[in-house]
Amino acid sequence: MDSTVTGSWAPNNNPASSAVKSSCHPNLKMFLAALSFAYFSKALSGSYMKSTITQLERRFDIPSYLIGIIDGSFEIGNLLLIAFVSYFGAKLHRPKIIAVGCILMSFGTFLIAMPHFIIGRHKIETSIRPPVNSTNNLYPCPASSPGSSRAGGRPSILPSRGCEGESNVSMWIYVLLGNILRGIGETPVQPLGISFIDDYAQSENAALYIGCVQTISIIGPVFGYLLGSLCAKIYVDIGYVDMEMVTITSSDARWVGAWWLGYLIAGALTLMSAVPFWFLPKSLPMPVEKHDSSCTLEQTRFITDSPNMKHKFRPEEPANLHLMAIEFVPTLKSLLGNPVYIVYLCVTIIQFNSLIGMVTYKPKYIEQHYGQSASKANFLMGIINIPAVALGMFSGGVVMKKYKLGIMGAAKFAFGTSLLGYLLSLLFFAMGCENSKVAGVTVSYNGVEGLSRQEASLFSVCNWGCLCSGKEWDPVCGENGITYMSPCLAGCTSSVGSGRNTVFDGCRCVANTHTGNLTAVPGQCPRSDSCDRVFPYFLALSVISSFVISLGGTPGFMLLVRCIKPELKCLALGIHTLATRTLAGIPAPIYFGAIIDTTCLKWGYKSCGGKGACRIYNTTSYRIVYLGLTLGLRTVSFFFCILGFLLLKRHLKTEARKPLTNGNSEVDSLKKEERDQDLHFILSSDCHVDRETPL
DSSP states (O other): OOHHHHHHOOOTTOHHHHHHHHSOOHHHHHHHHHHHHHHHHHHHHHHHHHHTHHHHHHHHTOOHHHHHHHHHHHHHHHHHHHHHHHHHGGGSOHHHHHHHHHHHHHHHHHHHHGGGGTSOOOOOOOOOOOSSSOOSOOOSSOOOOTTGGGGTOOOTTSOOOTTTTGGGGSTHHHHHHHHHHHHHHHTTHHHHHHHHHHHHSOHHHHHHHHHHHHHHHHHHHHHHHHHHHHHHHSBTTBTTBOGGGOOSOTTSTTOOBOHHHHHHHHHHHHHHHHTGGGGSOSOOOOOGGGSOTTSOHHHHHTOOSSHHHHTTOOTTHHHHHHHHHHHHHHHHHHHHTOHHHHHHHHHHHHHHHHHHHHHHHHHHHHHHHHOOOHHHHHHHIIIIIHHHHHHHHHHHHHHHHHHTOOHHHHHHHHHHHHHHHHHHHGGGGGSOOOOOOBBTTTBOTTOOBOOOTTTOOSOOGGGTTSOOOSSOOOOEEETTSOEESSTTTTTOOEEESOGGGOEEEOOTTGGGTOSSOOOEEESOOOOOHHHHHHHHHHHHHHHHHHHHHHHTHHHHHHHHHHSSOGGGHHHHHHHHHHHHIIIIITHHHHHHHHHHHTTEEEEEEOTTSSEEEEEEEOHHHHHHHHHHHHHHHHHHHHHHHHHHHHHHHHHHHHHHHSOOTTOHHHHHHHHHHHHHHHHHHHHHOTTOOOOSSOO
């Protein structure tokens, strides 16, 4: 017999023993602390994954839709085992199963970082001399025969890299496999952890304990994005290269931060979170109110009348399994025959598609549209947006409790906040920035804006005599405020200085629109002042809209709990989780990324050929497709909401016509009791829903 269990069940005539039984068991406190740490670690690594999207794109030279596949692979791994673990895990040693899950998550996180140590150093295509042993001038536009630029050859100032190190073409597969392993490892943490607390905590404390665990999990994404911000500032090969040799800044489209470093930190934290679970027993003493105090220890160990014990003691397991199999299909038909539930499912699937796609690519949108660095975009997500969402969800629960909202009241409140947030989000269309002026891409070499893709041409009379490549992305900013894709395409004939202090001289293409100095400096030209002025308004509106939309999260979820029969709640929540993860968590990042890829104006190219990561997007098109797809999906969901209101109203009328067999006063008291217990059910139920995606 477990010594922990035996020692805790002292005779009832001992006052000290009674005090122990009525308080939180030490092992339960340890479990709460360990589970909170595990929730924090998994939330941190999940949000860090989203913060490294642009870094992974640039490092592995892959388009956005592949990043979407990588991001959705977590849900794939989770769905592979969630049903198996949730059912059979409760019959085994739950703390140790959670420990195994944490170890798998940590191994998956380490696997994501592994390609950094395999593929070698990151090479940047640049014509800028490193500031070491560089005394000779460079000639970006060497003498060549007329028309040679049409040959599409490589610039003579850039040595051919050949195909060495080209194994990084498939290195992103390791990231994909690592994220799948993370999803598999995360599977037992939530269902087994929540059910363990609910089994061994006193009823009045279970909701509080689970609420504390969920609160800790909300803090995780904040630190995840902040870690992403810190790592994005550090160069990818920090510790391997002399930073004086790095000639680009963190705002450059070729910059890759130390994405791997954050995964090592997150993996170490997740591995540490597994340690306490190994020292916890399989079971704890049941709380006083969950057993009959008149029973002996042996009698108490085999009580099956309590609902809390039925899922652990199944003396007739084969018969129960057979009965469950027979009743499953009719139960599922009963659930799916509820039109209110089906409409609710459609609404949440569509809105989750919008939400997940928006959150996944929001840091990238801030980078590309407003010219912010990846570090700043992640910092803003972590310090502004995530807290606003958490505050909104908490406030929604407070409003529901204070005003005692019923089913229809919760539905109206959730719809109203969603609609208000939708109307506020429409203002994002007005907070746009103009396309960057890139010669031959968005403007002509004579400064004419609004070029179509058919009119765009990287070659002009001013660089006709240069042996330039149209595939290189080595931008320089001319004195005329126009960006040129390379010093060669700018027609520059010489350079002075080295590193980031390089200045290119005699740039003939600058002379087309400028009469002063014909010089250019490394990097893209900065955004216009009007774009810098609108960015703070974008941030303010983003915080307000996130808070307003999140207000309806808790009431909306309460609607799910109340619109179905009590005996179908677990199955309804399970189907809801399965549907949202399968039909939203997996596909949304993929098709959002594919649509964003269509707005790319200049693709990078790999050293052995083939399209790489996008270097510059059409800002206007990006804004339209990103915001349009996000708000378009929510528009469709509103039509289902209207249908849902009609069905819900009819459902409530049908319920009201049913005979009151127990008298009005008793029915009223039961309704009040149901309202009081709904929130406790959500917090303490074995089928509690948790998502890895931060809102």
